Amino acid sequence: MINIDINPIALSIGPVSIGWYGIMIALAVITLVAWALFSVKKDTRLTPDMVLNAALVGIPSGIIFSRFLHVIDFWDYYAINPGKIVGGEGLSIWGAILGATIGIWLFSLINKKFSFGHLADILAPGIILAQAIGRVGCTLNGCCYGKETSLPWAIVYTNPNTHGPIGIPVHPTQVYEIMFNLIIFGVLFKLRNRFKTDGSLFLVYLSFYSVWRLGVDFIRDGRPFLFGLHQAQIISIVVLLITLTLLWKARKTCQIQSIIGPSE
Numbered sequence: 001m002i003n004i005d006i007n008p009i010a011l012s013i014g015p016v017s018i019g020w021y022g023i024m025i026a027l028a029v030i031t032l033v034a035w036a037l038f039s040v041k042k043d044t045r046l047t048p049d050m051v052l053n054a055a056l057v058g059i060p061s062g063i064i065f066s067r068f069l070h071v072i073d074f075w076d077y078y079a080i081n082p083g084k085i086v087g088g089e090g091l092s093i094w095g096a097i098l099g100a101t102i103g104i105w106l107f108s109l110i111n112k113k114f115s116f117g118h119l120a121d122i123l124a125p126g127i128i129l130a131q132a133i134g135r136v137g138c139t140l141n142g143c144c145y146g147k148e149t150s151l152p153w154a155i156v157y158t159n160p161n162t163h164g165p166i167g168i169p170v171h172p173t174q175v176y177e178i179m180f181n182l183i184i185f186g187v188l189f190k191l192r193n194r195f196k197t198d199g200s201l202f203l204v205y206l207s208f209y210s211v212w213r214l215g216v217d218f219i220r221d222g223r224p225f226l227f228g229l230h231q232a233q234i235i236s237i238v239v240l241l242i243t244l245t246l247l248w249k250a251r252k253t254c255q256i257q258s259i260i261g262p263s264e
Contacts (some may be wrong), residue, residue: 001169005158008141024137025091028130029059035126036119046122050114057107058100065099066091073223073231093131094213094235097206117199124205125188131209132181139174146171146220173220177212184208197250203243210240 010020033055040046069092071078071085078085101120108116138144142157142164154169164170188205195201214236217229225231 002153002155002172003158004139004142004155004162004164006140007159007161008163009161019137019141021137021141021143024140025134028133028137031133032123032126032130035129036123039122039126043122045118046114050111050119053111054104054107054114054119058104061103062096062100063091065102066093066095068099069095069231069235073225092232093134094232094239097127097209098235098239115198117197117202120199120202121192121195124202125185125192128181128188128205128209129185132178132185135174135178135181139172139178144174144220146173146176149219170221171219173216176216180212180216184212195250200247200250203247203250206239207243207247210236210243214240 006020008019008021009017010023011018033051036051036055037048040048040051067087067090070090073092074090104119105116108114108119135144139155142159142162145155145157145164147170148165148168149171150169151171153172155164155172155175156169157164157166160166184205187208188201191201191204213232217233220230222230222232226234229237
């Protein structure tokens with residue numbers, strides 16, 4: 001068993017407490033923005049200003065939708081505690097991904113200066129890398145843990161301030177996801193510029209992560225949302241069906257283009 005006796009609160013300044021979770025989420029966002037800015041240095045279709053403007057839309061829309069899905073998932077609690085609906089104590093990773101995606105997509109429709117699909121492909125490897133960093137925060141915080149297990153690599157939270165179950169060995173699902181995300185980062189990095197249709201790499205990323213969340217949540221702590229599955233699993237199924245359909249359509253389009261030749 002691996003004992004984790006880390007206080008989720010990294011430091012306190014007067015009445016303000018700063019947690020490891022918040023620090024790692026901030027670092028994840030910074031990493032993603034830095035990745036995007038570095039990636040567009042030699043890109044002829046995007047500029048750093050476009051990336052920063054997209055970030056100004058994507059970050060708040062991601063946070064808002066992330067909180068929204070969390071509140072829906074725990075509505076029985078928030079229904080009797082409406083004053084706590086607005087807050088940052090609970091966030092949904094799918095909410096962050098989908099909220100930022102929708103926000104930037106709508107912004108691209110209004111702005112019309114860049115291709116949403118192209119920007120999404122640029123961001124895809126950075127997103128999964130940022131998710132790996134964010135899960136480090138989950139590990140230290142004690143949230144998003146797995147079900148009880150007797151496996152030798154189980155983690156046991158012992159700090160009295162932890163958000164995890166104290167003294168109970170559980171699956172380190174946060175660590176599993178960190179390793180998975182880093183592997184997918186390598187895969188997406190290798191697949192860059194391999195697709196003809198804008199947005200394809202982003203769809204591949206969504207497909208990989210959907211399969212992962214659908215599977216790992218069977219050993220992760222959580223509450224049934226629909227048909228005995230977690231909210232994240234239901235979203236994963238919907239996202240996977242959409243992404244696979246769009247990838248199939250993109251593949252068929254590329255096949256037709258390769259037959260008839262490039263357009264004039």
